[in-house]
Amino acid sequence: DIVMTQTPLSLAVIPGQPASISCKSSHSLLHSEGKTYLHWYLQKPGQPPQLLIYEVSNRFSGVPDRFSGGGSGTDFTLKISRVEADDVGIYYCMQSIKLPRTFGGGTKVEIK
């Protein structure tokens, strides 16, 4: 199975300040067709996860542009340019290049 490792485990951020989350995979997520199958989700308290970023850097419909994703191969990053109160929750990365799908352990983002 592909192991996904996220850091940090938690993050307390002052509103308006940036935040960054790292995700590393045990195998390259670059498919032979050229796409990289790494996605980011946010799970707000009491809700199912919601897709934020797909295929490394593509914002899903309705996701604010303060969210951005980057990286390649096995190393990826999610950045929030200016954290808002509505951004609190647990962020997960997930790979979909192979079965079983696997997730990072999650990064809890709180407001300081």
Place this chain on the structure above:
Amino acid sequence: VQLIQSGAEMKKPGATVKISCQASGYTFTDHYIHWLQQAPGKGLEWVGLVDPKDGERVYADNFQGRVTIAADTSSDTAYLELRSLRSEDTAVYYCATASNFWSGYYNWGQGTLVTVSS
């Protein structure tokens, strides 16, 4: 697109639970449906998937032999059945849709809490 899951379940150890996930707003046979498990306070674990177009199913090794995932195209509903329940199966189970085999999950059900307790 909406995925509406059946309600919370309470089961005894050894019992079987069957959860449903009714899809609407898209052509049911166009997209895979995956099932995921989230134990209390824990992360997400993939349980398996079904391709409603042809019924093909793949299960995670951790659930192999105890799980059945199915899709009913007459009612646009996917099902997760988990047998021989144990306390460690206590979790919220989510269905989620993926537009193709490799895509991320663009839509999720609201989750179904399954509690296994004697």
